[in-house]
Amino acid sequence: MKGLVFTELLAMAENAIGEDAVDDMLDRLTLASDGAYSAVGNYPCSELVQIVGAVSDHTGLSGEALQKMFGAWMFDRFVQGYPQFFDGKSNALEMLDAIENEVHVEVRKLYPDAELPRFDTEWLTGDKMRMTYRSERPLVAFCHGLIEACVAHFEQDGTVFKLPDATANKAAFEISLTAA
Ligand code: HEM
Incomplete structure (x- = not known):
């Protein structure tokens, strides 16, 4: 790490x-x-x-609360340090959809030894997405904090729901945006 x-x-x-x-x-x-x-x-x-x-x-x-807080903290650092990744993204779902195939791809080029999770995204409707996190590291709550901060960043109301079948290394999140 x-x-x-x-x-x-x-x-x-x-x-x-x-x-x-x-x-x-x-x-x-x-x-x-x-x-x-x-x-x-x-x-x-x-x-x-x-x-x-x-x-x-x-x-x-709790460790979970602290990991979430840390996710929000890191998100702010990413926004400040890498604004180019956020350019052209019109809402939080577009941003989250780009993490696996754009953002973390670039991170891997910058830091070939980076240890990154894998994300699958599935659009459930035009304003609702399921994002599944898988990692060798037990950072589900950190990821939850990053996702919540991403929704807050785009200043559109939305909810982030972690599906109950999560384990330490895998979790699915459903992110819904509500009309502005
Ligand atoms: C909201 C969007 C994002 C999510 C949900 C996300 C998710 C994560 C997670 C969960 C990790 C921890 C590693 C793991 O769990 O296996 C991680 C690591 C990392 N992410 Fe992202 N990320 C996001 C945005 C970004 C952005 C914008 C950058 C910009 C450069 C970035 C760069 C990194 C870096 C450098 C690491 C550390 C890799 C290492 O320690 O080796 N991420 N990301």
């Missing part, structure tokens, strides 16, 4: 609980990286899960 993901997770945590609390938390964890992440390095996803667990212990927020 790219170091960028870790530096952003720690930035979010510092924003929420302060730098000293994050430093203490990292000192208490046994991390192969020692908690020193470079944006261009690669680190095991298990360290991300450990850090989320420690922030959860500190704040009382």
